Amino acid sequence: MEAYQSSASNHTARPSRRRASLACDTCRRQKEKCEGGPPCWRCQRLGRPCTVRGNVLSRRYSARADSQESTSRVEGLERIVRHFLGNVSLDEENVGRIVARLEGRSQGDEPNVDEPFDVQFVSKDIAHYSGEFSHWNFSQKLRRKIGQIERFRVKEYWRPTQLQSSIHLVSQAMNHLPPRPITEFLIGMFFKYAAVNVFYMERSWIQERVERCYAASTEYTLSDIPWVCSLFAVLAVGTQVAHMEEGQEDNEDLNLCSEDSVGLSLYHIACRLVPDVLLVASHESVQAFLLLALYALPLSTGGLSYSYLGIAVKMAIQNGMHRKYVGECDPRIIETRNRVFWTACTLDKRISIFHGRPASIAKSDISTDLPSDALSFSSPNYSNMMAYIKLSSWLGEVSETLTLLRNCPKRFIPEYLDRLIQLRTHIGQWWDSLPLTIECRDTTPDSPLFRQNSHLKMTYLLIYVYMGRPFMFASDWTDSPVENADSDPRTLLVQGCVKSALDILDTLQSLSTNTGLCRASYTEFSSCRAALLVILAERLNSRKLNRFQDELSRGMAMIRRMTGGSSSESEISYLQSLDAAIRQSSLAVNETGSDEHRLQDETSAYAQFKHWTNAMKQDTYPGGITDLELSSFSPLSFLNSEPRLGEGNEVQDLLNTWPSEGFVMDPNVFSPLQTG
Structure with missing residues (x-):
């Protein structure tokens, strides 16, 4: 007896479960355990009438029971809970314990969910992004837990500097800058015609770099390589749009232009710096790859340009530019980082969608701020951007x-x-x-x-x-x-x-x-x-053959002017072939069935086929249309197998005006590329 009383006293803290002396009719019909009342708790909770021996008992929560959705809603919630938690008891006591446990967990000392990563500035232009759940993030968390480690010297390793090239590579590239007036002109063309509605850089920023380039006693370091690459890329893009200064198009020949050859040379110089641009991995490196992508955009949109944009986005992620920064860094640097990132992300998204490629970053991974209307930034127009x-x-x-x-x-x-x-x-x-x-x-x-x-x-x-x-x-x-x-x-x-x-x-x-x-x-x-x-x-x-005929003619004329040069027929031949095929299809549908008309249609189709094959034979590309990427449009329409009269002298005169010490410039780079 004493043992029983002792055992009972040990369980006084745990309330005993109420048992109903007489189960209600409703619970008996549902084959559920009645929890007593009257009315019983289960009937109250489910908002259903509780009957005992045919008599409906009054309910304390009649207002809740009157709602049409209460029964199905509670039963549905019970199913959801059991799906995620298993076959747990959902009586009032157990539900109260679960709620108390959840509230205690939310008020505990768990880490702030807003700080699962870290963006640490190594220098003014270089930042290190730890990443969520990464090895680095965990090691830093461990380091903070062991405060005494601060007494020891820890070697920090941000970039693989042992892989860098000789810094003389920059000096050699600088030897081939155009004369100062030409540089200023090409930079002006870039901001006037190329940097439209997107941010690549501030004009004042690149002007400061140009001043350094033409200074007599400038010394360069590894961190200068990204902006040097950007400068040559800007000049290369400037050559692509320089023809816009001539005003409206006329019927002049747009074949080989000296600016196309010079632009290709400037692009090649920028490309020689790419390995070290990757190594530095600063936000200026992101700018450099954006500019290389811009130059390649009209040449290989879904190929080379898409790859450059992907590298730019990945390098922005490496610098933590996709995440909202909370710190004391210079606001102008943060704004520059935000603008450069949104340019990379936006261009990458558009090219990915229009050319059927996967995007380089998911929308859910972006938390950085949108660009702000900072007065210190003059281009592009903020509303347009x-x-x-x-x-x-x-x-x-x-x-x-x-x-x-x-x-x-x-x-x-x-x-x-x-x-x-x-x-x-x-x-x-x-x-x-x-x-x-x-x-x-x-x-x-x-x-x-x-x-x-x-x-x-x-x-x-x-x-x-x-x-x-x-x-x-x-x-x-x-x-x-x-x-x-x-x-x-x-x-x-x-x-x-x-x-x-x-x-x-x-x-x-x-x-x-x-x-x-x-x-x-x-x-x-x-x-x-x-x-x-x-x-x-x-x-x-x-x-209908005449439907939108005028609009089609205008569009074909404009696209010819945009492709320009001897490759015009090759570039637009796909559209022309589609138009010819549609014409023939329409003629076949509308034919009267007479032998005479049928013969005329066949003759017309054969004549168009012969005309098309002759055009292919006259194509300046040795491989014909099959050698072209139909999705590209190339302003470098001079790339053909036949040199033009006077072309070499013009380019050689241009080369003679540039210094050529150290970084040898091959004159053949300006010659039309040979295929095969």
């Missing part, structure tokens, strides 16, 4: 929705189509909210930002083209005719796509008339090509 970043974000959302639509079960297709329509509406409303004077939407020729705003408008219109293009061919997305085609989301998207394509051509025509088209502008060329492809697809769908 932020609009460009936002448009790229909208493009990413459209791309994600199209990917989900492509992979979803058929029953979810209407839901994702509605989401595209909602995105289309939101993008249009956002665009309409932008400034209409001077900035963003002001595309009047007299506007000081006419060119920048025109590029921004084409960037906006390309989203609608990209959104509606997958639905242009009905056989790709429906197995049966649509009952109400006018209100079908796919029809609305296609109509918006075609309208945007026509608006793009109008915008390009305005640029061509007022400032001229740039041979090295990816925005202008890619917009024109995308618009032409949509128009060709619409002509194919309509089977």
Whole structure:
């Protein structure tokens, strides 16, 4: 008896479970354990009537029970809890213990979730990013736990300096800078025509570096290599757009120009510094790779330029530029880092989407601040820059929705189509909210930002083209005719796509008339090509030869001027072949069936085929069209197998004006490249 009392006293702290002397009818029907009452607790908790021997007992929580969703909601929550926690008891006592445990955990001494990583500045331009759950992050956490380690000297290893090249490489490169007036001119061309709506660097920043380059007693260190590479890349890009200073295009020959050869030489000098730019890995290194990507953008968009952008993003991650910085670093340096990162991220996203490549960084991994409207930064225009970043974000959302639509079960297709329509509406409303004077939407020729705003408008219109293009061919997305085609989301998207394509051509025509088209502008060329492809697809769908004929002719004329030179026919032959095939397809559909008309159609098709083969034979590329990357547009249209009269003398005279000590310049670099 004493043992029993002792055992009972040891369990007095644990309340005994209440047992019902008589189970209610409701619990008995549900085959559940009644927990007593009246009414019983289980019936109260589930909000159901509690009956004993046919009599409904009053409930203390009748207001809760009256809600239509209480029963199903509580039962659903119980299923969720048991799914994640197992078959646990959900009585009031156990639920109270679980809640108390969770509250105690949230109020404990756990590390702050906002500090899982560290961005530590090694120098003014170089930072070290620890990374979440990394070896480095754990070692630093261990170091902080053992405070006495501060008494010992720890060797810090930030960059593999033992791999660096001789610093004389920089001096040798500097020996081949153009004369000072030429350098100033090319830098001016870069900021006037190439740095449109995106930030690469401040003009004052590069001007300070130019002053150092032409100073007599300048000494260089390893940390100078990234900005030296950037300088040569800026000059190379400047040669690509220098032709814009000649005014509007005329019918002059745009074949080999001396600036193309010089630009290629400057690019090669910058490339020789790339290994050490990678080694330094500063935010100036990110700038250097952005500029190399900009130079390669018109030459190999989805290849070399995409690779450069990927390196730029990865190097930005190495410096922790994708994370929000909380510290006491110079605000101007932090703003520069933010702007450079968003340029790299935005360009990488656009090229990845338009060329079917994976992006280099996920949106969820980015926490850094957007660029701020700092008065100390003069270029580019802040509103335009932020609009460009936002448009790229909208493009990413459209791309994600199209990917989900492509992979979803058929029953979810209407839901994702509605989401595209909602995105289309939101993008249009956002665009309409932008400034209409001077900035963003002001595309009047007299506007000081006419060119920048025109590029921004084409960037906006390309989203609608990209959104509606997958639905242009009905056989790709429906197995049966649509009952109400006018209100079908796919029809609305296609109509918006075609309208945007026509608006793009109008915008390009305005640029061509007022400032001229740039041979090295990816925005202008890619917009024109995308618009032409949509128009060709619409002509194919309509089977009408005269549909959009004027717009097609204008677009083909403009894209010829942007490719320029002897490679024009090769660059646009793909579009021409599509147009010819569509014409033949339309003729075949509209033929009357008579033998005479059929013979004329066959003769016409053969004549066009012969014309096309003759054009291929006359192509300056030895390998023909198959040797070309159809997705590229090359301002280096001089790369052919036949030298031109007077070309060598002009380039040799230019070389003679440059010093050539130490860093030997091969004159053959300016010669047309031989294939085979």
